[in-house]
Each structure stands twice: as structure tokens, then as C-alpha cells.
Amino acid sequence: MATAAQTPRFTHPAARGTCPFAPPPAYRQAQQEEPVSRITLWDGSASWLATRHEDVKAVLADPRFSADSTRPGFPFLTAGVRQLNAGRPTFIRMDDPEHARLRRMLTGDFVIKKVEALRPRIQRIADDLLDRMTADGRTGADLVREFALPLPSLVICLLLGVPYQDHEFFQECSRVMLRRESSAEEVGAAQDRLVDYLNRLTEAKRTQPDDGILSRLVERGELTTAEIGAMGRLLLVAGHETTANMTALSVLALLRNPDQLDHLRRHPEAVTGAVEELLRYLTIVHSGLGRVATEDVDLGAVRIRAGEGVVCMISTANRDEDEFPDGDELDLTRDARRHLAFGFGVHQCLGQPLARLELQIALATLLRRLPELRLAVPFEDVRFRGDMLIYGVHELPLAW
Amino acid sequence: MLVQIDQEKCCGAGHCVLAAPDVFDQRDEDGIVVLLDARPPAELHQAVQDAAAVCPAAAIQLDQAPDRA
Numbered sequence: 001m002a003t004a005a006q007t008p009r010f011t012h013p014a015a016r017g018t019c020p021f022a023p024p025p026a027y028r029q030a031q032q033e034e035p036v037s038r039i040t041l042w043d044g045s046a047s048w049l050a051t052r053h054e055d056v057k058a059v060l061a062d063p064r065f066s067a068d069s070t071r072p073g074f075p076f077l078t079a080g081v082r083q084l085n086a087g088r089p090t091f092i093r094m095d096d097p098e099h100a101r102l103r104r105m106l107t108g109d110f111v112i113k114k115v116e117a118l119r120p121r122i123q124r125i126a127d128d129l130l131d132r133m134t135a136d137g138r139t140g141a142d143l144v145r146e147f148a149l150p151l152p153s154l155v156i157c158l159l160l161g162v163p164y165q166d167h168e169f170f171q172e173c174s175r176v177m178l179r180r181e182s183s184a185e186e187v188g189a190a191q192d193r194l195v196d197y198l199n200r201l202t203e204a205k206r207t208q209p210d211d212g213i214l215s216r217l218v219e220r221g222e223l224t225t226a227e228i229g230a231m232g233r234l235l236l237v238a239g240h241e242t243t244a245n246m247t248a249l250s251v252l253a254l255l256r257n258p259d260q261l262d263h264l265r266r267h268p269e270a271v272t273g274a275v276e277e278l279l280r281y282l283t284i285v286h287s288g289l290g291r292v293a294t295e296d297v298d299l300g301a302v303r304i305r306a307g308e309g310v311v312c313m314i315s316t317a318n319r320d321e322d323e324f325p326d327g328d329e330l331d332l333t334r335d336a337r338r339h340l341a342f343g344f345g346v347h348q349c350l351g352q353p354l355a356r357l358e359l360q361i362a363l364a365t366l367l368r369r370l371p372e373l374r375l376a377v378p379f380e381d382v383r384f385r386g387d388m389l390i391y392g393v394h395e396l397p398l399a400w
Numbered sequence: 401m402l403v404q405i406d407q408e409k410c411c412g413a414g415h416c417v418l419a420a421p422d423v424f425d426q427r428d429e430d431g432i433v434v435l436l437d438a439r440p441p442a443e444l445h446q447a448v449q450d451a452a453a454v455c456p457a458a459a460i461q462l463d464q465a466p467d468r469a
Contacts, residue, residue, distance in 0.1 A: 107412030107431035348456035
């Protein structure tokens with residue numbers, strides 16, 4: 001049985017190949033030849049890399065693999081990520097029962113029925129943004145700036161009780177926090193500014209309560225201002241960056257697959273399944289998810305020792321041929337619900353019902369209102385976010 | 401088919417409600433799973449199996465013995 005004694009064959013992050021939608025070829029090679037392999041991380045430390053659907057799912061569902069980033073051996077994917085988790089991490093970097101206690105303070109806000117009840121408001125936001133984008137006979141715009149980013153930002157501000165007028169500030173903080181090349185100092189400073197801002201906002205809710213999540217956590221009386229501020233930071237960043245990038249990247253993927261775009265135009269009711277397939281195919285959390293073993297665990301052909309890290313590569317898992325035949329093809333008619341784009345196990349994305357609804361509304365509304373939608377620059381000129389922890393495109397210039 | 405749920409394990413992701421809304425619901429206050437029908441009719445079995453398969457917390461157990469269907 002293989003153990004950590006082997007020399008790492010791969011480095012993280014690996015370079016992408018010719019298709020900007022596909023995971024790095026090196027990880028696909030690992031998936032074929034050595035599905036649980038050794039990798040070298042940015043700081044020279046070694047970790048395991050899990051690339052198959054079955055193995056990734058097994059690790060993320062197994063409580064013997066800890067999400068607690070204060071444990072020695074936890075694999076941080078960049079210097080910035082290590083900095084983000086310095087001090088007291090949020091519940092996504094904790095294990096049960098503490099993780100469950102804190103998460104359950106928020107799960108009530110993401111119940112399917114409650115999220116579905118937001119549909120008219122999100123639809124209105126989408127329509128308002130498109131009204132502005134197409135006003136005065138305009139025939140082109142950057143979709144990221146005018147639609148994909150403001151839509152989820154407006155929605156998460158509404159849910160949290162954060163004033164949207166501050167969006168340039170918090171979007172800039174999150175850009176620095178999620179840039180792979182940001183130094184620990186830059187990430188720390190951006191995080192401090194954002195946390196200070198949310199702490200002040202939380203304090204203000206004590207005297208001026210509203211119906212947002214921050215206010216409700218204050219009223220609950222179980223958490224300190226700093227704990228609520230940290231939770232708010234997590235929700236604010238996760239709530240807008242991910243959906244924004246999924247929206248823009250989905251539109252680009254559809255434009256590059258005209259038969260699929262045509263299918264969705266002819267079957268707008270298929271948008272629910274289409275979003276699942278796009279989540280699978282694009283998997284914007286492209287750096288993977290880290291865990292650390294708390295005891296020796298056998299995974300496939302290898303033995304992972306207590307204290308060793310595992311990076312779960314959900315992007316390759318979502319293209320595993322054993323789980324998704326022809327996984328490199330975007331096929332909107334596929335049942336893709338077993339994808340791991342939101343992770344798996346008890347840490348699976350808390351906001352996924354909201355993300356799904358936002359994506360469904362964003363794509364359906366765009367396609368309905370702009371039947372002539374097309375890319376306004378050569379595909380080769382689109383700047384992909386290989387430099388960011390959340391994949392996507394920096395801009396998406398479109399014409400209609 | 402006999403459906404059993406474990407509310408302690410549930411993490412409130414809501415997949416079961418999307419897959420089989422006649423069989424599963426969520427508590428309003430914290431999104432934890434509520435079982436509506438422990439012995440769903442045959443036409444819902446596939447949807448219930450889908451729900452169990454995508455549950456991230458393994459909170460749904462199915463007993464598919466035909467004599468108990």
C-alpha cells in the first residue's frame with residue numbers, strides 16, 4: 001500500500017491546458033494513473049490529492065477527515081488562505097459538534113421554501129439590472145460588471161442587512177482576499193478592513209435592528225459581535241463571488257456550445273437541470289477543498305496517516321468518467337445532480353439553494369430578454385480567473 | 401420501501417426537498433429534515449432513492465425490502 005514516503009509527482013496549483021473550462025491536464029492524468037497521489041503545495045509542503053468522484057465524496061463525507069484548519073497538517077492552498085484562517089476561523093473550518101451548532105444558526109435562512117419565496121425579488125433585481133444594461137439603445141456591455149456581479153451582491157446585501165452602496169468597498173476586499181498571488185499581509189489587511197466594517201455594522205444593529213441575518217444573530221444573543229462579524233464576512237464573500245463567477249462563466253460556456261444554448265432557448269423550463277450541469281462542468285472552486293486526517297485512513301490504494309492533508313479536487317471529480325460518461329462534454333440534458341461543485345458532507349455549501357435560484361433566474365432572464373446575445377471580443381481575448389481562488393472570467397464583453 | 405431520517409446528522413442542504421417534496425420537508429427554524437411519508441408509494445421510490453444518494457450528510461436511510469414496500 002502506498003504511503004507518504006513517495007516523492008510528489010504533481011504540484012498545486014497545476015497549469016490549465018488548452019480548454020479554459022477544463023481542469024488542469026496534470027490532474028486528469030493523476031485521475032487516470034494515480035487517483036490518490038502526492039502533491040507539493042505552494043509552500044513546499046506535501047499533501048495528498050484526491051481526484052476521483054468516489055474518493056473525493058468519501059473524504060468529504062468522512063468525519064475522520066477534519067475541516068479544522070488549526071490542526072497541524074491542514075493543507076492551505078495559498079499563503080492568503082492560511083492567513084484567512086489565522087486567528088479564529090469560521091465554522092466552515094470547524095468540525096461537529098461546534099460546526100453544526102454554528103451552522104444551524106444560519107440554515108433556517110436557506111430553507112428551500114424561504115429561498116423560493118425570494119424569487120419575485122430576485123427576478124425584479126435581474127430585470128432592473130438588464131433594464132439599465134440595455135437602456136438608451138445600448139448594444140453591448142461587460143456582463144460581469146453590469147449583471148453577474150451586482151445581482152448576487154444585491155441579494156446577499158438584502159439577506160444580511162448590509163447596505164449595497166458599500167459594494168465597491170467589500171468587493172475590493174474580497175478581490176484581494178481571493179487573489180492567489182496576494183501576500184499574507186495583503187490578505188490580512190483586506191480581511192481586517194472587512195471584518196471591522198461588519199463588526200461596526202453588527203454593533204449598529206443592536207440599536208437599529210432590521211430583518212436581516214446580522215440583526216437576527218444579534219437578537220439571538222448567543223454570539224459576540226466579533227463572531228457575528230466573522231460569519232457576516234463569510235456569507236458576504238461567499239454569497240457574491242461564487243454566483244457572480246458561475247453566472248458569467250455559464251454564459252460564456254453556453255455561447256461556446258451553441259447547440260446547448262439553442263436547447264436552453266427552446267426549453268426554458270429545463271433551466272433547473274441546466275444549472276446543475278453547468279455547476280458540474282465549470283466547478284469554479286477550482287483549487288479544491290482541504291481536509292486533514294485525524295487517524296490513519298485507507299483511501300483507494302493508499303494509506304493516509306493521521307496528520308496528513310488531502311486536497312479534494314472537486315473539478316476533476318465532476319468530470320470522472322465513471323460517474324459522468326463523456327464528462328468533458330457540456331450536456332444540459334444530463335442528470336448532473338450528483339456533482340460535487342458545492343462540496344459534500346456536512347460542510348456542503350450552506351447557500352446552495354440561493355445560488356441555484358440566482359443562477360436559474362439570471363440565465364433564464366438573460367436568454368429570454370437578449371435573444372441575440374454574443375461575445376463581443378475574440379474568445380482568445382477573454383481573461384480567465386486562473387489567478388483567483390474562485391474561477392471565472394474577469395470581464396465578459398457581450399453584444400446583443 | 402421504508403424511509404428513515406436522522407435529524408442529528410442532517411445539515412439542512414435541502415436536496416431531499418428538491419428531489420422528493422412529497423416525502424421530505426424542512427423545519428422552518430433551522431432547515432432540518434422532516435419526514436412526511438415513511439412509506440412512499442412506488443411511483444416516488446426513484447425520487448426517494450435520488451434524495452438519499454445526493455444527501456451530503458447520509459441522513460436518509462432506505463429499507464427497500466419488497467415485503468415492507
